[in-house]
Amino acid sequence: MADVFISYASEDRDRVRPLAEALIGRGLNVWWDRALVAGDDYARVIERELAAAKAVIVVWTQSAADSAFVRDEAGRARDQGRLVPVMLDRGVQIPLGFGAIHAEDLTAWNGDASAPQVSLVEEAVRARVEGRSVDGAAVQAKRRKLTARIRVMSILAAVAMVLVIAASVYVLSGQNAVREAAPVTRQDQLAQLLDLVAKGQITGDQALELARLLQDDAFKDVAAETAEAEAASSGRPLVADAPRVTRPDAVAAARASFSDAAATLLQDPDARVRAAVLKVGQPATRKAGLEEMWTIAREGGASAAPIWRACGALMLATGDDRAALALENARALNPQDKALWRMLSFAYAKQDRPREAAGAAFVGAGLDAASSSDWTSASARLERALPLMPDAQTRSFVLGQLGDVAAASEDWPAAEARYRAALGVHGDQKNIAGISMDASKLARAQIKQGEDGRACTTLRRARQQGATVTQEELRAACADITTTRRQGAVTPPG
Known part of the structure; x- marks a missing residue:
């Protein structure tokens, strides 16, 4: 477990990556969703890592x-x-409830x-990890120094801009014209990035740039290849009132996902993975690359x-x-990936599977709305x-999402009913990871209704089934019961 x-x-994944890499580079044990272990239930992994972490960085953007x-993770x-x-x-x-906390x-x-901004974040994180208070005076001093530095840099940037403009005027006027350096071509850029991939030295930002170049090449002949398929699938009927995922929607989702x-x-330590992506x-090599990637994926792993x-x-x-x-x-x-559900809806429609296409479209639309x-x-x-x-796994996921929606609306009886139904499906399938996740959520819904006793029973039963239940969860649910029992106990005669 990470600290x-x-x-x-x-939507902010690419913007958050540099922060995660910077903190990891400073020796902190950081978890974010690129560290998922294949085969684990996505939501369960998040629940487990969130519960175990000593510090939770919430990256506030409008998204x-x-x-x-x-908001739920931040609240916890x-x-x-x-x-x-x-x-x-x-x-x-x-959001309300967080504005008073300095970000x-x-x-x-x-x-x-x-x-220096990263140093300030690091100091706050290490204080949480080490269980100590932040040195407020020292942090404020660093902030003042940082603010002054930003002002100086802004002034220097403005001066530099003036100099650039002056130099441009000088060049354009024809006086001692300076020959500009030849621009870096796309081919040069691609060659440099490919060399870094081969050496396993590519950074996150460089991997993003190379991925965009690969996407352009991989999808440049898509329209010509699939025009007939689009015409054949465009009229397939879905279940009444189901959202329809059009081909442009599906291809846009496919491009972004790829x-x-x-x-x-491209940053994978396994050279086979990097080579297959290229x-x-x-x-010309797409088919062979897909076969190699398929084989590697079947091996499992991160x-x-x-x-x-x-x-x-x-x-x-x-x-x-x-x-x-x-x-x-x-x-x-x-299963939280909305783009996967949209792409699946389109794929099912092409295969003449209207109920599954409609179901996937409804889930994608539901996640969008949430x-x-x-x-x-x-x-x-x-x-x-x-x-x-179509199956127990997807049904339990949707039940869990309905529970999350009800919880977000603070409709705790409805949340309890949905989490309980999801637990029933997990129990039938002996899905221990699913039981662990939804038992925790069910107990929370019960506690919100003042039913600590039922919450305690829920968690204990889940633990008996082999689920992972933390001591913190048990203490929170069972503390009042234990206290009541102690207070009501009869002291034996001495």
Whole structure:
């Protein structure tokens, strides 16, 4: 388990990566969702890591402020004294209950791991990890020094801009014209990045840039390859009132998913993974690369989730019949990914599976609504999806999401009912990870209703079934019961 948990909106993943890498480079044990272990239940892993972390960094952006999941994680961290908030966007409307807590300002941070802003975050995090108070005076002194430095840098930047403009005028006037250096071509840039990949030395930002280049190459012939497939699938009927995922929607989701997964895989320590990603990025070697990635993903391991995601996205866009299977494998590892559900809906429609296509579309729409805090729409869409789920795993996920939506609306009786139903499915399937996750949520819903006794029973029963239940959870649920029993105990005669 990691000491530090980073909570953020999925839309901000690429912006959060430099912060995670900077803190890891400073010796902190950091968890964020790229560290998922293949085969584990996504939500369960998050629950486990969040419960175990000694410090929880919440990265506030507008997307994070709108995310029910980020707000929930932030609330737990705040209530337990583990919260370390940081700000990436200016003018963010921080949710009620968090505005009074100072958030370290990273809006002017340039991503440099050695920057003083990172030192301030590190100091706050280490204080939480080590269980000590932050040295307020020292931190304030650092902040004043940082503010002064930013002012100086701003002045220098302004002076530099004036000099650049003056130099430009001088050159344009024809006096002692200076020949500009030849621009770096796309081919030069690609060659440099490929060399770094081969050496295993590519950074996060460089991997993102290379992933974008690979995406351009991998998808440049997509429209020509799949025009007939689009015409054939466009008229397939879905269940009444189900959202329809169009081909442009599906391809847009596929492009973004491929680029994001490729950026992760290009930094993989396994040279086979890096080489396979480079192959799928070129139409001439795409087939061989996909076969290699498929083989590696079947071995399991930490790379499986992004590999299935990349394969599914590219296969969907290029008309490969295995797209649905790859996307299902990716969804099993990360069911919170809205793009996976949208792509699956399109893939199912192409395979003439209208109920599954409609179910996936409803789930994707429900997750979209939940991320915007539209609880009414989220609940309605997830309710429509529930009877369309084809298996126990997806059904339990939707039940759990309905419980989360009800909890976010503070409808604790409804949340309890949904979590209890999800637990029933997990129990039938002997899904220990699922039992661990939803037992914790069920107990929380029961505590919110003042039913500590039932919460205690829920957690103890889950532990008997083999689920992971932390001592903190048991203490929170069973403390009042234990106290009552002690107070009511009869002292035997001496």
